[in-house]
Amino acid sequence: MANIGVYVELKEDKSKKSNKEAISLAKKSGKNVYAIIFTNNLDQHLDELKGIKKIIQIKDQDLFYQPDYYSDTISNIIKDFDLNDFIGICSAQGKDLFPRIAAKTDASLVNDCIDIDFENNLITKPVFAGRLLTKIRVEDEFKMYTIRPNVFPVQASDSEENPEIITKELNKKELKTRIVDIVKSDSKKIDLTEADIIISGGRGMKEKENFKMLEDIAQLLNAGVGASRAAVDAGFATSDMQVGQTGKVVNPKLYIACGISGAIQHFAGMKTSKIIVAINKDSEAPIFKKADYGIVGDLFKVVPLLKKELEKIL
């Protein structure tokens, strides 16, 4: 039987939420699942990895993410263990790491997959920031995929069996691109691409200071704070908060758009949200055509009321 690999992405030794999605998908493929994980403390991750075939644990005294070390190590494992398919998350790290591995192993990579049909070799991925979708066939023996977070279903493992564990060392041959430090964000921001709930502000927010209102609600809901391009260009929000065609593509359960008119480019970045709520004083704003729920009203009145109501139920 063919083998499929999953890269288990960790952040400060904690498992990323979407690893569960990637592992569930790999199991669904019907192939032998190999998980590749860079950690010195495997025990805490074993629960998540039940029911797969093998765990390949990479140990080192310093496992700080260096793309050259990681891509060399994984490329060797892919060859050594005959992994014909390889899955990871379409995260900031996934987008940095996977193309390097694909180039090194001469595999074909498709980023940002939202559906993978292993049997018929068909991958669905968004293009034009999700305004269109494409079905892709990969004519290659070696295929790699990064999956969009929050899309693929998570299946609880029905097996209690512990996989075989193989330990490998980090390949530290060459370091061309050297990460010297991580600059933490001043506030502990929720990552928008993985967030379950996002509250975003647009031009209607009028001032940078007014985003505090959204941050308060975000804290209440454990949500991320986003912004439209207009808000970023006006200096109300930073560019890492931008949702849309030239910003982040997000996929939360709940997206609350405050003072966002709903330009096609913004909509492209959040249209796959399960539920979209629009708050806008202009009843003609295009966002209302796309929203599941809309409130026509002044956001400076609606948002505080919303906070009050949410506090009651949470």
Next chain:
Amino acid sequence: MNIFVCIKQVPDTEATLSVKNGKTINEDGIKWIISPYDEHAIEEALKLKAKIPETNVTLITLGPKRCENALRGGLAMGADHAIHIETDEHVDNRIIAKALAIAIKQEGNYNLIFIGKQAIDDDSYLTHIYLAENLGIPVSTNVTLFNYESEKVFVEREIDGGEKEKIEMTTPCVIGAAKGLNTPRYPSLMGMMKAKKIPIKKLSLQDLEIGEIDNKIIVEKLFAPPEKPQGKVIEGDIEDGVKELVKALKDEAKVL
């Protein structure tokens, strides 16, 4: 110093997109632009050119005849030279990266290559990293800050949760430009006049001897995602409306 900037011509972000023959977009009436991240790449190259004497900025693109306009646009911003690998064929990212790598190597010395972290049409996030791996040089993607000092490059790249990685690379290297890196300039009238007179070097895939064009990523179907039905718009008293909304989110949509 020789800087290369790889650019791609894409439909304007405001263009109405429709599908033709189930596989490609209908190009009729489309306004074409330089992919926005590539504009950031051009701007950063021009900023560096202004600081370092005897620096040449060469634009390079791959695509059909219409892509000439993208090159003219970049020349008008202030780039010095332009190379057009002209082809009507659809080629996947791996082949594009290979062709760009060969064309750049043919020009002789290269110190820095700027390119957008993704093109806003196919959203592949691949070409820049494949290009670097092809050339065997370092690469950083999603770069929001760039500094160059005596053959060393220092960048910051945005990662998840608003954090940033600080990265050191030696030249030559590839920079995958992101929004936040700079604000691209508008071409001046003089720039536009000057750009018209700069000859564009034309190459074909055959000239580059890239071998067999073995696309491995095949687009089977292009289609519009299903439209959502119109939702519920609450008008009138705001206080009641918000109560209704929160109740609906909790009980009906079950997202709270």
